[in-house]
Amino acid sequence: MSESLEKRKEHITQLKKKYSVYNEILNFYEKVLEEQEAIELTLNVNPVETSKDLKALQIKEGFPLINKGDFILDIPSSVILFESLCQIGKNATDKMREDINVIEDAIKDGFLDLAKLLERHYDKTYIDKILEDIEIDEAVLNFLIHMSIKPFLDANVEKLKDQVDFKNWLRGYCPICGSFPHMSELKGEGQRFFACSFCGFEWPSERLKCPFCENKDHESLHYFYEEGKEIYRVDVCDKCKQYIKTVDSCKLDYEPDLNLEDIATIHLDILASEKGFKRPVPNLWGT
Numbered sequence: 001m002s003e004s005l006e007k008r009k010e011h012i013t014q015l016k017k018k019y020s021v022y023n024e025i026l027n028f029y030e031k032v033l034e035e036q037e038a039i040e041l042t043l044n045v046n047p048v049e050t051s052k053d054l055k056a057l058q059i060k061e062g063f064p065l066i067n068k069g070d071f072i073l074d075i076p077s078s079v080i081l082f083e084s085l086c087q088i089g090k091n092a093t094d095k096m097r098e099d100i101n102v103i104e105d106a107i108k109d110g111f112l113d114l115a116k117l118l119e120r121h122y123d124k125t126y127i128d129k130i131l132e133d134i135e136i137d138e139a140v141l142n143f144l145i146h147m148s149i150k151p152f153l154d155a156n157v158e159k160l161k162d163q164v165d166f167k168n169w170l171r172g173y174c175p176i177c178g179s180f181p182h183m184s185e186l187k188g189e190g191q192r193f194f195a196c197s198f199c200g201f202e203w204p205s206e207r208l209k210c211p212f213c214e215n216k217d218h219e220s221l222h223y224f225y226e227e228g229k230e231i232y233r234v235d236v237c238d239k240c241k242q243y244i245k246t247v248d249s250c251k252l253d254y255e256p257d258l259n260l261e262d263i264a265t266i267h268l269d270i271l272a273s274e275k276g277f278k279r280p281v282p283n284l285w286g287t
């Protein structure tokens, strides 16, 4: 087991003690990480070809480095991962078991081509058509797709992240793939970063800013947190009525896995929604 997985498992154990309400979901996520690591060990992704000058110019103009469809994936390995995630997903919740049974039947009956589905992971029209045909929960399908390609997305990001200087990007969407962030993080001296909901890349941002409408007016940007739990806060924007959760890593003694922190703070999503704010990017579980 890699050091990073070992640390994340330790962290999951701590979170389960602290928030027993999330035990089921955290147990499942832990198994997902184990399956992903088993695949990562055999991974060999060639870097996406980029011309450095052209890309630097694109970045300057606000264009992301590549499109979601340009990530280089190992489809046969993603298919294997998808199938193993289905196996563990069946034991996670009743709802997931029902949906996965439908997916497996659709594959068996030839309605669903798994390799094609994973190749077209970025194609919403294609995925909506599948959802129309097999009528399962969109979040379950999206979760299985995303988690099955995630090790390859990570490998691409690893190759791309040093190709261009992203320090002056300062936009609300990801400089690598153009997606909105799912979380933000305060690191080091309190520098704020946004974490991409698709490829996981983290890029620096101004401290006070709504990533979704680029509002920087301090009168209409606020945050709230639970008393005594200042590590997690919810940054809300009165202008677009949307929010993003922020983890203050300066107050943590470990490097956070933001997907994990996102799960362990679902209660803050509920609070934000009660206050009338929307989350534009769903978490892994579609909530």
Ligand SMILES: [Zn+2]
Residues within 6 Å of the ligand: 174, 175, 176, 177, 178, 179, 196, 197, 198, 199, 200, 201
């Ligand atoms: Zn991205």
Ligand SMILES: [Zn+2]
Residues within 6 Å of the ligand: 210, 211, 212, 213, 214, 215, 237, 238, 239, 240, 241, 242
């Ligand atoms: Zn806003």
